[in-house]
Amino acid sequence: MDFRLTEEQELIRASAREFTQKYLEPIAAELDEESRYPAEVMAKLAEMDWLGIPYPTEYGGAGSDYLTFAIVIEEISRACASTGFTVSATTGLVLTPIFQFGTEEQKKKFMIPLCKGEKVGAFALTEPGAGTDPASATTTAVLEGDEYVINGTKTFVSNGPLADIFVVIAVTDKTKGARGMSAFVVPKEAGGITVGKHFKK
Ligand SMILES: Cc1cc2nc3c(=O)[nH]c(=O)nc-3n(C[C@H](O)[C@H](O)[C@H](O)COP(=O)(O)OP(=O)(O)OC[C@H]3O[C@@H](n4cnc5c(N)ncnc54)[C@H](O)[C@@H]3O)c2cc1C
Missing domain, CATH: 1.10.540.10 (Acyl-CoA dehydrogenase/oxidase, N-terminal domain)
Incomplete structure (x- = not known):
C-alpha cells in the first residue's frame, strides 16, 4: 500500500x-x-x-x-x-x-x-452526566403526532452559542440502550433551545 x-x-x-x-x-x-x-x-x-x-x-x-x-x-x-x-x-x-x-x-x-x-453547525451528544459513556444519555425524543419533541440538557457543544443547525443525539427507545439512540437535525428556528454558560478555553 x-x-x-x-x-x-x-x-x-x-x-x-x-x-x-x-x-x-x-x-x-x-x-x-x-x-x-x-x-x-x-x-x-x-x-x-x-x-x-x-x-x-x-x-x-x-x-x-x-x-x-x-x-x-x-x-x-x-x-x-x-x-x-x-x-x-x-x-x-x-x-x-x-x-x-x-x-x-x-x-x-x-x-x-x-x-x-x-x-454554523454544532453536534450535541455529551451531557452533564454522559460524556465518555454516551449510552447513559438522558435526553429523549418522543414522537407526538407527526413531530418529535426533544427534551434534555447537553454540554460541551462546540460552536453551540452561535450555531444555526444542530445534530442532537437523543434516546428514542430506552429498552435498546446505545442502539436506542437517534440523531436529529434541529434548526435553531425550531425553537426551545436555551444556550447555557460559555466555558473558558
Ligand atoms: C474542546 C472540547 C470540545 C468538545 N466538543 C464537543 C462537541 O462538539 N459535542 C459534544 O457532544 N461533546 C463535545 N465535547 C465533549 C467530549 O466529547 C467529552 O468531554 C468526552 O466525551 C468526555 O466526557 P466528560 O468530559 O464528561 O468526561 P468523563 O466521562 O467524566 O470522564 C472523565 C475521565 O474519566 C475517564 N473515565 C470515564 N469512564 C471511565 C471508565 N469506565 N474507566 C476508566 N476511565 C474512565 C475518562 O477517560 C476521562 O479521563 C468536547 C470536549 C472538549 C474538551
Missing part, C-alpha cells in the same frame, strides 16, 4: 500552510484569550471551498476526500487548535451524519449552507 500523498494533496497542504500562516497564526493567541469565533477566517475558508471538502459538489462540498480534509484540518490545527476543532465540528461531526443518513431533502437543505459557510 502506498501511503505517500498525491501531488494534488501535497499542493493542498502547501496552500493550507500558506493560508494559515497568513490569516490564522497571527491571531491564534488572541482568539483563545478572547474566546472569539474566527468569523473572518471561516469566511475565507468557505471561499477556498475548505468547509465541505469530502462531500459531493451537489451538496455544496468540494467533491474531494477525507484524507484531503484531514490534511487541511492538520494545517489549521497546527496554527490554531481551537479553529481546527471549530471547522471539524461542522465538517466532521455535523455534516457526516447528515450526508450518511439524511434524506435527499435534508442533504440539500442543511449541507449546502454549512459547506458554503453561510450557516
